[in-house]
Amino acid sequence: DAGVIQSPRHEVTEMGQEVTLRCKPISGHDYLFWYRQTMMRGLELLIYFNNNVPIDDSGMPEDRFSAKMPNASFSTLKIQPSEPRDSAVYFCASSGLGRHDEKLFFGSGTQLSVL
Amino acid sequence: GENVEQHPSTLSVQEGDSAVIKCTYSDSASNYFPWYKQELGKGPQLIIDIRSNVGEKKDQRIAVTLNKTAKHFSLHITETQPEDSAVYFCAASPNNNDMRFGAGTRLTVKP
Numbered sequence: 467d468a469g470v471i472q473s474p475r476h477e478v479t480e481m482g483q484e485v486t487l488r489c490k491p492i493s494g495h496d497y498l499f500w501y502r503q504t505m506m507r508g509l510e511l512l513i514y515f516n517n518n519v520p521i522d523d524s525g526m527p528e529d530r531f532s533a534k535m536p537n538a539s540f541s542t543l544k545i546q547p548s549e550p551r552d553s554a555v556y557f558c559a560s561s562g563l564g565r566h567d568e569k570l571f572f573g574s575g576t577q578l579s580v581l
Numbered sequence: 582g583e584n585v586e587q588h589p590s591t592l593s594v595q596e597g598d599s600a601v602i603k604c605t606y607s608d609s610a611s612n613y614f615p616w617y618k619q620e621l622g623k624g625p626q627l628i629i630d631i632r633s634n635v636g637e638k639k640d641q642r643i644a645v646t647l648n649k650t651a652k653h654f655s656l657h658i659t660e661t662q663p664e665d666s667a668v669y670f671c672a673a674s675p676n677n678n679d680m681r682f683g684a685g686t687r688l689t690v691k692p
Contacts, residue, residue, distance in 0.1 A: 470624075509625070509670065509682040522679070557624050568613050568674055572624030 470573035472558050478579045484546040487576045489558030490539055496562040499570065500533055500543050503555045515541065548580045583608040585673050587683025595691050600661050602686045604671035605653045611673040614647060614654045619668045619685075628669075629656070661690045 471490040479485055491498045499514040513523040518535045526533070530549070535541040545552055559572045584607040594600050606614075612633040617625035631638045631645045631654065638645050642661075647654040654673075658665055668687050674680040 508684045511680070559624075568680070569615070569627055569630065570617075570625075570680065572617075572626070574622070574624050 470558055470560050470571055472556075472573035472576050474576060475574065476577045476579075478581065479548055480581050481549055482547045483580075484544065485548045485552075485578060485580075487543040487556050487558075487578070489541045489543070489573060491541070491558070491560030492562075492571055493539070494562065495560035495571075496538070497560060498535060498541050499559040499561075500541070501557040501559060501572075503557060503575070509557075512543070545578075548578075550580045553578055553580050583611055583673055583675060583679065583681040585671060585681045585683045587671050587686060589686060590684065591687045591689070593689045593691060594661055596661060596663060598661055600656075600658045600665070600688055600690075602656045602669055602671070602688070603653060604655070604673075604683050605651075606673040606681075607652065608673070608675050609649075609652065610675040613674040613680075614645070615672050615674075615680075616643075616645060616656050617670045617672065617682075619670065621667075625670055658688075661688075663690050663692050666690045 473488045496517050500512040502510045512525045513533045515535045533543045555575045555577050557572050557575045559570045561570050587604045615630035618628045619625040629640050629643050629645050631647050642659045644657040666689050668685045670685050671683040672680050
């Protein structure tokens with residue numbers, strides 16, 4: 467398996483623009499997570515899905531952030547409009563294959579810079 | 582919710598020495614404690630994990646210990662090598678999905 471695949475690896479955009487980050491989880495995994503990593507706040511859980519359904523989005527910082535999972539092999543995290551303070555590395559992770567399998571597998575991340 | 586504290590934030594050791602990273606957690610319901618290694622430009626990778634019904638687990642040069650009474654757990658790396666240099670994160674989870682991470686420890690192994 468190729469692991470969790472994220473795109474793009476790097477994104478540079480201007481304040482106010484819409485940003486869409488993409489994730490393909492490991493095949494067969496039924497949980498998908500979006501994390502944000504910054505120097506100040508470390509790794510923060512933004513939202514997670516189970517069987518394509520959003521379960522907990524309490525970590526989503528503002529209404530500017532939204533996430534979808536239209537099918538088991540694809541998820542997006544959208545920021546609209548983007549702001550400089552959104553600059554961070556965004557990770558997607560997946561887990562599953564069983565109720566008690568908590569092992570998270572992370573993608574390589576998207577480095578987002580909002581100018 | 583769960584709060585995980587990790588220390589030290591940076592650790593420098595000589596090649597061949599041991600390294601120890603410690604974490605504490607707040608939620609007594611947490612029962613799963615993984616450790617992740619993150620190399621530059623990559624996502625965190627699971628290196629070892631332990632569940633609450635076990636006090637210690639080893640995998641070659643890496644070991645993790647858990648003290649549920651005191652709510653702390655530690656990562657031990659023996660015979661460190663330069664390729665062990667990375668940022669290490671501990672985490673705690675009270676259920677399958679609500680995993681909280683420590684702030685990370687930057688380990689440098691000097692040749």
